[in-house]
Amino acid sequence: MKKIVLSILVLSLGVILPGAGKKFSASIGAAAFVSGDSGFKSLYGDVQVSPEIKLSYDLLPHFYLWLGAGFVAASGEIPVVEDGIKATQTFLALGVGWETRRLGRLQADLAAALLMAATREKAMGVTASKSAPGFDARAGLRYFLRDNLFLGIMLGYAGAWTTVKINDREKDIVLGGLRLGGSVGFRF
DSSP states (O other): OHHHHHHHHHHHHHHHGGGSOSOEEEEEEEEEEEESOHHHHHHHOSOEEEEEEEEEEEEETTEEEEEEEEEEEEEEEOTTTOOEEEEEEEEEEEEEEEEOOOBTTEEEEEEEEEEEEEEEEEETTEEEEEEEEEEEEEEEEEEESSSSEEEEEEEEEEEEEEEEEETTEEEEEEEEEEEEEEEEEEEO
16 A cells, blocks of 8 residues: 555656746755753763755745754763663654745745654663654755755754653653754755
């Protein structure tokens, strides 16, 4: 069943995209990620690298719908015990954005989205995971190398707040944080 649905989607895109008139864009990049959680920073360091992908579709002139995904993988060591730990945070965002008209080769944009963030941490032989909804807000600037090829920079914050149980007590944590990134993308 999954193969049939996937085949229909791929064939539909093959029919729709040639007539889309450059309404779609896709970009891939990486960001410097600074966690919004002080506990995460103390265990894994202040800055991590976060690969990201963003897909968008122009709904109206200057307004677009976008889908973004990214993740952070980090490893560290538990103080005192000196045991290795590993954590991942994944982010999936769906939202809307606004972009300016192109001023020569430059174009700016603002975007906001609903976020689903998840974390998974492995320490001392135990794996814990948690997910929570949140928000993603960002501002960016694109430089068009060609009519359909661009480089981009972005500053944003993605955050989701939740609690976890540690030794029979609950602790508030923040999934996500501040991101400063670069990307390469194209319109089709």
